[in-house]
Amino acid sequence: MSTTPDDDATTGLPARGVFVSFEGGDGSGKSTQSRLLGEWLEQAFGREVVRTREPGGTQLGRTMRELVLHGEDVDPRTEVLLYLTDRAHHVASLVRPALERGAVVITDRYLDSSLAYQAGGRELDLARLRDMQLWAVDGLLPDVTILLDLDPALLPQRLSATGLAPDRLERSGEQFHRRTREAYLALAAAEPERWRVLDASAGIEEIAEQVRAAVAPLLDRARARAAGAAGDPVDGAGGGTGGEPGAAPRPGGRLDASTVAP
Numbered sequence: 270m271s272t273t274p275d276d277d278a279t280t281g282l283p284a285r286g287v288f289v290s291f292e293g294g295d296g297s298g299k300s301t302q303s304r305l306l307g308e309w310l311e312q313a314f315g316r317e318v319v320r321t322r323e324p325g326g327t328q329l330g331r332t333m334r335e336l337v338l339h340g341e342d343v344d345p346r347t348e349v350l351l352y353l354t355d356r357a358h359h360v361a362s363l364v365r366p367a368l369e370r371g372a373v374v375i376t377d378r379y380l381d382s383s384l385a386y387q388a389g390g391r392e393l394d395l396a397r398l399r400d401m402q403l404w405a406v407d408g409l410l411p412d413v414t415i416l417l418d419l420d421p422a423l424l425p426q427r428l429s430a431t432g433l434a435p436d437r438l439e440r441s442g443e444q445f446h447r448r449t450r451e452a453y454l455a456l457a458a459a460e461p462e463r464w465r466v467l468d469a470s471a472g473i474e475e476i477a478e479q480v481r482a483a484v485a486p487l488l489d490r491a492r493a494r495a496a497g498a499a500g501d502p503v504d505g506a507g508g509g510t511g512g513e514p515g516a517a518p519r520p521g522g523r524l525d526a527s528t529v530a531p
């Protein structure tokens with residue numbers, strides 16, 4: 270494998286890894302589903318899985334997470350820059366190296382959180398915010414972004430189930446959460462090839478199955494790309510029929526999920 274990322278023209282992704290982000294409001298099930306997805310990928314495929322989160326995926330990020338979520342109130346521009354600093358460092362020091370190794374990276378929140386919360390919730394300019402985000406991450410977008418879409422009316426019972434004190438975002442009020450939800454849905458509608466919108470009020474296992482169906486085809490694609498780059502056949506790591514041995518990479522291709530199901 271080359272140490273230089275073999276960029277996919279459509280996504281800017283390195284050739285080998287798979288990058289999955291979970292988005293949605295607090296209490297929508299991101300932590301639950303990212304854990305279940307990670308366990309499935311490790312058990313069924315033996316893949317290296319890196320589960321991480323924003324803010325707080327690095328030491329610098331954990332310090333900033335404390336500042337942003339539990340510190341003094343900051344104005345919206347400062348808040349944008351704090352999240353952006355965390356994200357730039359997170360991508361450069363953790364996400365990109367893992368993708369270059371061929372890992373599956375699952376992040377609980379990524380740049381779309383900033384677009385939904387800071388542009389949607391706090392009404393800053395979306396186009397400018399998007400440019401800033403893309404600059405900070407040097408263009409790295411997820412292979413798939415899973416939106417766990419939850420009616421804010423269902424939020425109180427979810428949050429009380431966690432038994433945790435609400436943090437600053439959770440206390441922001443129902444209007445804020447409604448605007449954020451609308452912003453997420455608009456982002457997903459604008460880029461349907463990257464997003465999967467799932468009904469987060471469904472059962473945990475039902476959602477997990479939909480998440481697996483969204484991610485499985487990407488594993489096949491990444492394997493095909495990796496095999497094409499290395500010149501060796503795709504092995505049947507999933508124990509199944511394993512796609513087409515030695516198949517040429519198909520950037521942006523969507524293979525049948527059943528070919529990788531365990």
Ligand SMILES: Nc1ncnc2c1ncn2[C@@H]1O[C@H](COP(=O)(O)OP(=O)(O)O)[C@@H](O)[C@H]1O
Pocket residue numbers: 293294295296297298299300301302427428430431469470471472473476
């Ligand atoms: N589909 C679901 N149905 C009912 N409860 C859920 C579901 N998904 C998660 N939960 C519960 O809701 C709470 C919040 O879930 P969590 O995964 O922590 O959400 P997030 O990480 O998005 O804040 C937890 O107590 C979790 O067990």
Ligand SMILES: [Mg+2]
Pocket residue numbers: 299300301377
């Ligand atoms: Mg969580």
